[in-house]
Amino acid sequence: xxxxxxxxxxxxxxxxxxxxxxxxxxxIIQAWVDAWNAHDPDQLVSLxxxxxxxxxxxFNAKSIGTAQIRAFAAFFISASPDLHIQLVRGVFDDxxxxxxxxxSGTDVSIFSTGKKYSFVGVTVIDTKNNLITxxxxxxxxxxxxxxxxxGTICIPH
Numbered sequence: 001x002x003x004x005x006x007x008x009x010x011x012x013x014x015x016x017x018x019x020x021x022x023x024x025x026x027x028i029i030q031a032w033v034d035a036w037n038a039h040d041p042d043q044l045v046s047l048x049x050x051x052x053x054x055x056x057x058x059f060n061a062k063s064i065g066t067a068q069i070r071a072f073a074a075f076f077i078s079a080s081p082d083l084h085i086q087l088v089r090g091v092f093d094d095x096x097x098x099x100x101x102x103x104s105g106t107d108v109s110i111f112s113t114g115k116k117y118s119f120v121g122v123t124v125i126d127t128k129n130n131l132i133t134x135x136x137x138x139x140x141x142x143x144x145x146x147x148x149x150x151g152t153i154c155i156p157h
Contacts (some may be wrong), residue, residue, distance in 0.1 A: 028127060029090035029099050036085045041073040049131040058141035069135075080105035088120075099123040103139065107148050117147040 028047060035044035045066045048054070054063040054072060063072040077083065083105035090099045104118035121139025125132050146154035 028125070028130065028132065029092055029097055030087070032099060032123070032125070032132070033085050033087045033090075033101070036073075036083065039077045039081065039083070041070045041077060044073045045070045047132050048135070049128060049133045052131070052133050052135065054135045054137075056137045058137075058139055076110075079109040080107060082106050092125075095127045097125045097127070099125065111148055111150060113148045113150070115148050117144050119143040119147070 031047055032044070035047060048066055048069055050066055051064070052066065052069065054069045055061070056072070061072065063069045083103065086102040086104070088100040088102060091097055100120070100122050102118060102120055104116070106116050107113045119140045120143075121137060124134075124136045124138070126134040142151060142154075145151040
C-alpha cells in the first residue's frame with residue numbers, strides 16, 4: 001500500500017503544480033483587459049517584456065519596447081477616455097493566446113468626431129516568463145469608421 005501511495009501522491013503534486021502554473025499564465029488575459037479598462041498605461045506596460053512588440057494591424061501602428069507601447073496606450077486612452085474592453089472569450093495555452101473582445105468608447109481625438117463607437121476584435125498574444133512578448137490586434141475598422149460617420153460603404157451589423 002505504501003508503494004502505491006507514494007507514486008499517487010507524486011502524480012497529484014505534479015498535476016497540482018502544473019495546473020497552478022497554467023492558471024497563473026492564463027491570468028494574463030484578464031490582466032490585459034483590466035489594464036486597458038483601468039486607463040493606466042503603466043499598468044498595461046507592466047504586462048509586457050521590455051523588448052515586446054505591439055502591432056495594431058488596422059492602423060499599421062507598430063510599437064517596439066515598453067516605452068513605445070506606453071505611448072501607444074496613452075494615446076488611445078486620452079483619445080477615447082471612456083474606452084472599455086468587454087472580454088468575449090480568452091484562450092491561452094503554452095505561451096500563446098487569443099483574446100476576443102468588444103471595444104467601445106467615445107472618439108475625442110482619434111478622428112475628433114465626438115461620437116460613440118463599438119466594434120469587435122481579436123488580440124493574439126505570445127508570452128515568455130509570464131510577460132507578453134508579442135501583441136497583435138485585429139479588428140473591424142470599417143465598423144468603427146461607419147459609426148463615426150467616416151465610412152464610405154457602411155453595412156449595418
